[in-house]
Amino acid sequence: MVRTRDLILVEALKLFSEKGIKETTIRDIARAVGITEGAIYRHFHSKDQIVYELFEKYSAELYEIMEESLKEKTSDEMRFRTMIEAFLNFAFNNPDAFRYMNIFHYLREKQVRRVKKLPFNLLSKVIGDLEEKGILKIEPEYALAMVTGTLERVFLYRSMGIIKGRKKVIAKKTAQLLWNSLIEYNGGKN
Amino acid sequence: MVRTRDLILVEALKLFSEKGIKETTIRDIARAVGITEGAIYRHFHSKDQIVYELFEKYSAELYEIMEESLKEKTSDEMRFRTMIEAFLNFAFNNPDAFRYMNIFHYLREKQVRRVKKLPFNLLSKVIGDLEEKGILKIEPEYALAMVTGTLERVFLYRSMGIIKGRKKVIAKKTAQLLWNSLIEYNGGKN
Amino acid sequence: MVRTRDLILVEALKLFSEKGIKETTIRDIARAVGITEGAIYRHFHSKDQIVYELFEKYSAELYEIMEESLKEKTSDEMRFRTMIEAFLNFAFNNPDAFRYMNIFHYLREKQVRRVKKLPFNLLSKVIGDLEEKGILKIEPEYALAMVTGTLERVFLYRSMGIIKGRKKVIAKKTAQLLWNSLIEYNGGKN
Amino acid sequence: MVRTRDLILVEALKLFSEKGIKETTIRDIARAVGITEGAIYRHFHSKDQIVYELFEKYSAELYEIMEESLKEKTSDEMRFRTMIEAFLNFAFNNPDAFRYMNIFHYLREKQVRRVKKLPFNLLSKVIGDLEEKGILKIEPEYALAMVTGTLERVFLYRSMGIIKGRKKVIAKKTAQLLWNSLIEYNGGKN
DNA sequence: CATGAATGAGGTTTCATTCAT
DNA sequence: TATGAATGAAACCTCATTCAT
Numbered sequence: 014m015v016r017t018r019d020l021i022l023v024e025a026l027k028l029f030s031e032k033g034i035k036e037t038t039i040r041d042i043a044r045a046v047g048i049t050e051g052a053i054y055r056h057f058h059s060k061d062q063i064v065y066e067l068f069e070k071y072s073a074e075l076y077e078i079m080e081e082s083l084k085e086k087t088s089d090e091m092r093f094r095t096m097i098e099a100f101l102n103f104a105f106n107n108p109d110a111f112r113y114m115n116i117f118h119y120l121r122e123k124q125v126r127r128v129k130k131l132p133f134n135l136l137s138k139v140i141g142d143l144e145e146k147g148i149l150k151i152e153p154e155y156a157l158a159m160v161t162g163t164l165e166r167v168f169l170y171r172s173m174g175i176i177k178g179r180k181k182v183i184a185k186k187t188a189q190l191l192w193n194s195l196i197e198y199n200g201g202k203n
Numbered sequence: 204m205v206r207t208r209d210l211i212l213v214e215a216l217k218l219f220s221e222k223g224i225k226e227t228t229i230r231d232i233a234r235a236v237g238i239t240e241g242a243i244y245r246h247f248h249s250k251d252q253i254v255y256e257l258f259e260k261y262s263a264e265l266y267e268i269m270e271e272s273l274k275e276k277t278s279d280e281m282r283f284r285t286m287i288e289a290f291l292n293f294a295f296n297n298p299d300a301f302r303y304m305n306i307f308h309y310l311r312e313k314q315v316r317r318v319k320k321l322p323f324n325l326l327s328k329v330i331g332d333l334e335e336k337g338i339l340k341i342e343p344e345y346a347l348a349m350v351t352g353t354l355e356r357v358f359l360y361r362s363m364g365i366i367k368g369r370k371k372v373i374a375k376k377t378a379q380l381l382w383n384s385l386i387e388y389n390g391g392k393n
Numbered sequence: 394m395v396r397t398r399d400l401i402l403v404e405a406l407k408l409f410s411e412k413g414i415k416e417t418t419i420r421d422i423a424r425a426v427g428i429t430e431g432a433i434y435r436h437f438h439s440k441d442q443i444v445y446e447l448f449e450k451y452s453a454e455l456y457e458i459m460e461e462s463l464k465e466k467t468s469d470e471m472r473f474r475t476m477i478e479a480f481l482n483f484a485f486n487n488p489d490a491f492r493y494m495n496i497f498h499y500l501r502e503k504q505v506r507r508v509k510k511l512p513f514n515l516l517s518k519v520i521g522d523l524e525e526k527g528i529l530k531i532e533p534e535y536a537l538a539m540v541t542g543t544l545e546r547v548f549l550y551r552s553m554g555i556i557k558g559r560k561k562v563i564a565k566k567t568a569q570l571l572w573n574s575l576i577e578y579n580g581g582k583n
Numbered sequence: 584m585v586r587t588r589d590l591i592l593v594e595a596l597k598l599f600s601e602k603g604i605k606e607t608t609i610r611d612i613a614r615a616v617g618i619t620e621g622a623i624y625r626h627f628h629s630k631d632q633i634v635y636e637l638f639e640k641y642s643a644e645l646y647e648i649m650e651e652s653l654k655e656k657t658s659d660e661m662r663f664r665t666m667i668e669a670f671l672n673f674a675f676n677n678p679d680a681f682r683y684m685n686i687f688h689y690l691r692e693k694q695v696r697r698v699k700k701l702p703f704n705l706l707s708k709v710i711g712d713l714e715e716k717g718i719l720k721i722e723p724e725y726a727l728a729m730v731t732g733t734l735e736r737v738f739l740y741r742s743m744g745i746i747k748g749r750k751k752v753i754a755k756k757t758a759q760l761l762w763n764s765l766i767e768y769n770g771g772k773n
Numbered sequence: 774c775a776t777g778a779a780t781g782a783g784g785t786t787t788c789a790t791t792c793a794t
Numbered sequence: 795t796a797t798g799a800a801t802g803a804a805a806c807c808t809c810a811t812t813c814a815t
Contacts, residue, residue, distance in 0.1 A: 017774085017775095033225065033309075033310045035223070035225040035226060036225060036310070038808080038809060038810080039809075039810060039811085040809075040810095048774095048775070048776085049775070049776050049777055050776090050777075050809095050810085050811085051775065051776060051777065051778095051811090051812080051813085052774070052775050052776070054810095054811070054812080055774060055775070056774095058811095059810080059811080060809095060810065060811090115309065116309055116310075119223075119305070119306055119309060120222075120223045120226070120306075151380050152376075154360060154365055154366045154367075155357070155366065155376065155377065155380060157356075157360070157365070158353055158356035158357045158359075158360050158366065158377075159349065159352075159353045159356070159380070159384070161352070161356050162349075162351070162352025162353040162354070162355055162356035162357075163348055163349045163352040163353065164352070165352055165355075165356075166347075166348035166349070166351050166352035166355075167345070167348045167352075169348075170344060170347070170348050175344055175347070176344045176345065176348065177344075186342075186345065187345065187348075190341050190345060190349070190384075193384075194349070194380075194383075194384035207799075207800090228783085228784065228785085229784075229785060229786085230783090230784080230785095238799090238800070238801090239800070239801055239802070240785080240786085240801095240802095241786085241787080241788080241800075241801065241802070241803090242799070242800050242801075244785090244786065244787075244788095245798080245799060245800075246799090248786095249785080249786080250784095250785070250786090397778075397779090412690075413605070413689075413690045415603065415605035415606060416605060416690070418804080418805065418806085419805075419806065419807085420804090420805080420806095428778090428779070428780090429779070429780055429781070430780095430781095430806085430807085431779075431780065431781070431782095431807080431808075431809080432778070432779050432780075433807095434806095434807065434808075434809095435777080435778060435779075436778090438807095439806080439807080440805095440806070440807090495689070496689055496690075499685065499686055499689060500603045500606075500686075531760050532756075534740060534745055534746045534747075535737070535746065535756065535757065535760060537736075537740070537745070538733055538736035538737045538739075538740050538746065538757075539729065539732075539733045539736070539760070539764070541732070541736050542729070542731070542732025542733040542734070542735055542736035542737075543728055543729045543732040543733065544732070545732055545735075545736075546727075546728035546729070546731050546732035546735075547725070547728045547732075549728075550724060550727065550728050555724055555727070556724040556725065556728065557724075566722075566725065567725065567728075570721050570725060570729070570764075573764075574729070574760075574763075574764035587795085587796095608787080608788060608789080609788075609789060609790085610788075610789095618795095618796070618797085619796070619797050619798055620788095620789085620790085620797090620798075621790090621791080621792085621796070621797060621798065621799095622795070622796050622797070622798095624789095624790070624791080625795055625796070626795095628790095629789080629790080630788095630789065630790090
């Protein structure tokens with residue numbers, strides 16, 4: 014079955030995001046899937062392959078979702094806010110994946126750079142565009158820090174129960190307030 | 204020597220922040236200090252004690268620096284901005300410690316809760332105060348997410364070379380823009 | 394193979410009874426079995442598990458042998474003597490196990506109490522019964538001391554070559570003399 | 584001070600008898616004495632020296648007490664019973680030493696043989712004498728097993744609270760019943 | 774494809790002993 | 795005599811990976 018391979022990814026993701034990568038053993042994964050250790054090596058030739066493939070997979074997925082959201086040709090504001098919402102909706106609907114991506118990021122910076130479709134790059138690009146259009150209130154590097162940092166924390170605080178409310182609403186609010194924080198008010202003409 | 208104990212903490216911190224906690228072995232630490240593995244156990248009874256003690260130590264240190272910064276009785280704005288600057292200056296001057304604290308946080312949420320002097324608590328309290336005074340533009344949970352997230356990312360992007368400039372200037376800019384993002388403009392009367 | 398697990402128990406028992414528990418290393422056991430240390434941990438999750446399981450196993454075995462011997466409904470004397478003989482025959486045929494049980498007993502009193510099928514309990518009960526029937530010449534606690542002590546020493550002295558003779562004969566003689574020492578002579582009417 | 588050396592022996596004995604020899608570390612002993620590890624090596628050149636010296640010391644002590652008790656020229660019965668009582672009184676008054684001797688015995692049979700003044704030898708000799716005089720009811724090897732075994736167990740059961748009563752009384756009773764068990768009744772003419 | 778026993782390298786920890794002070 | 799840091803060997807245990815079945 015093609016299924017087993019996917020199951021391994023699913024369970025590995027859960028465990029990695031809960032306990033950490035090094036803290037999760039091949040045995041843990043095998044047990045969670047309901048197979049034995051050896052079987053895993055039919056599908057992946059090392060633990061590291063699972064680790065890396067998961068990151069790549071979800072990076073690309075989030076990247077594409079965000080990319081898609083940018084295609085809607087409306088105002089800058091709507092493009093930005095839609096993208097932020099897409100980002101957060103992905104995080105809320107794939108908490109394991111999102112949490113895992115952060116953990117991976119922290120411990121494997123070098124490997125991160127090898128990944129092509131990095132959500133960070135899209136965020137970076139969109140903010141760069143706003144800057145070029147002269148509608149950014151603050152320096153783009155700071156804007157990037159504010160956006161990425163806030164997104165991560167909103168996700169985290171929601172999963173910790175600090176931020177409450179429906180997913181969609183949280184996403185909308187966050188997009189709104191980030192936009193307000195970044196953009197020079199010009200009477201709504203952007 | 205009283206020195207060895209401190210040396211162990213120093214080298215462990217470096218390694219933990221570079222490679223991660225589990226990825227750093229007692230042997231790594233011993234080599235960095237220039238002693239043998241066994242010797243470490245005269246000073247700490249387990250690797251975990253080192254891990255925890257480091258977190259506690261730097262949490263308390265940052266906490267106290269922030270607390271101190273709050274004592275200056277001036278305007279709300281100055282209190283807030285001074286605290287943010289104190290936070291970032293600490294991070295910039297103790298990059299290993301700050302990076303380590305984030306790693307620890309991600310993997311050891313349960314242990315984090317046992318720590319008394321948590322910088323997060325102070326940030327939380329200050330934002331709560333602003334809320335009570337009615338000068339917060341956004342909901343306090345979101346404000347907290349924005350502040351903590353931005354601080355972490357500004358530190359990260361500076362250490363990655365994305366954000367450039369002198370430490371003090373970065374800290375000032377960040378404090379300024381966070382204040383602006385959080386606060387209802389009222390003609391400068393806060 | 395199901396075999397390996399048993400082999401580990403067999404070799405561990407030998408080594409424990411020869412050199413002591415703490416004095417026997419996992420490596421010793423692994424070598425004796427012809428595997429590597431790590432392999433042991435597929436079958437037992439700790440050295441302590443081996444240690445405890447061995448005690449439990451042989452305690453239960455001896456207990457059941459003694460219990461069985463008591464089922465033969467004959468005179469008190471025959472029941473007692475048969476049980477003593479069963480006890481010694483077990484010891485003579487499983488010298489490692491018996492020696493091990495004594496070592497374990499000495500060093501791990503607390504764990505001993507957790508074991509359900511303790512031969513001691515059966516000896517205790519049988520002597521209690523004799524006491525209730527009023528045919529015991531001496532106080533039951535002393536009788537118990539005499540019986541257990543003598544059994545242990547007869548085993549020991551035989552294995553040291555001090556006591557000679559065929560197993561069966563030694564067992565019979567011991568049973569006889571213990572009975573005589575415990576029981577009020579009443580013309581053979583018990 | 585000569586004192587420290589003795590203190591080390593005292594504390595080592597306590598710990599060995601409580602936890603076992605291997606289970607007791609030099610550090611444990613040092614702490615109990617109130618000195619540091621290195622200091623112990625001023626007085627003993629190895630842990631093993633402590634272990635062996637303790638056994639030798641208390642073996643000799645018990646041996647001499649028993650020897651002394653034999654000097655009183657009275658009847659065989661009184662000699663035997665006095666010796667048994669001396670043995671038990673020693674055990675009751677030096678429970679750590681007695682318990683330790685048994686542990687040592689179990690794990691270090693080879694070293695035991697090197698010791699000259701072994702209480703076992705005296706017991707053996709006295710029983711041999713009774714045999715030669717033809718007043719032994721049972722074979723001397725069995726008599727020896729019964730005597731040594733019973734003594735050990737009476738001590739053990741008393742320390743476990745199974746056998747109750749005043750030390751002296753227990754010793755007297757034990758001596759009496761062992762004599763009765765060993766000796767052919769001949770109308771009290773021994 | 775899957776099993777699960779086994780390997781082998783390496784991790785954490787313990788501890789008798791040494792040694793500079 | 796005593797300290798206590800340090801050594802070094804060895805203990806227990808873990809785990810990614812391999813392999814015969």
